[in-house]
Amino acid sequence: MIAPALTKNQSLVFEVLNRSDAPMSAYTILDRLRDHGFRAPLQVYRALDKLLEFGLVHRLESLNAFVACSHAQSDCCSRGHGTVAFAICESCGHVSEFHDHAVDHRLGDWAKEKGFKPAKTTIEIRGLCSACAA
Amino acid sequence: MIAPALTKNQSLVFEVLNRSDAPMSAYTILDRLRDHGFRAPLQVYRALDKLLEFGLVHRLESLNAFVACSHAQSDCCSRGHGTVAFAICESCGHVSEFHDHAVDHRLGDWAKEKGFKPAKTTIEIRGLCSACAA
């Protein structure tokens, strides 16, 4: 899944997500981009679909929101080296993205044992980050 | 979190979920219960909130839907002995609920290391069950 050059809309959405230090809903992104000519949710959702496909953005299922991939610079996402997990602070909104090989492997083992063919795995931990828990 | 006797609405919602072999959205539950006097989403959501609190029901974040806890009979859920994971078949809709101590422990270690205080953890694997993958 090599990412081609982004289109204008895709770039705009990606920029907004990259600048944000917290997840954003599609509608929040839309509002941020009204000045750039965005008028309808579909403009955002279509861009997000592509960005997700390219691995530049992640969707947080438990929030119905989106974040830029923390490792977009490296080969992490574009190579799809495994399942990514998220720790979401419910106080400040900060999201830590990490990969745990052991967890990945363990879930893979379970799937293998059960004959289940995984397509996409979601791991999200909600709680308080170290700064907010202090 | 010992579950007290369920109220009428809670029982109705729980029954519907128990009879279903796939997750159900709140609105689908509502439709199933129109004959029993349900008229508004809030009647369902309020019951679901309690059932979730009692550990009798789980919410599937990646589907915005709900399932009865597979282990409701045992002490699994009511005791909250750890994080539960779900394997969701995208073909037949069947959901397997399981617990993996190693995964649980591993994520706990990560949290401890980072000073993150977990409140709720979501693990959902979407794919094809053995029957549908065959």
Add this chain to the structure above:
DNA sequence: ATCAATTGCGTTATGCTATAACGTGTGTCA
């Protein structure tokens, strides 16, 4: 060069998911 297929884009309308805010009734118990 041209035609067909693909892709992105814009717009309108709609559907699905979830909660706010208000009021009612009922049971507890100090």
Add this chain to the structure above:
DNA sequence: TGACACACGTTATAGCATAACGCAATTGAT
């Protein structure tokens, strides 16, 4: 008995996501 907690019912609204239409630009094979 009066304050409180809790379940319930209703209306309205907020928030998230996609269907369906049409147009424009690009690509690529013939």
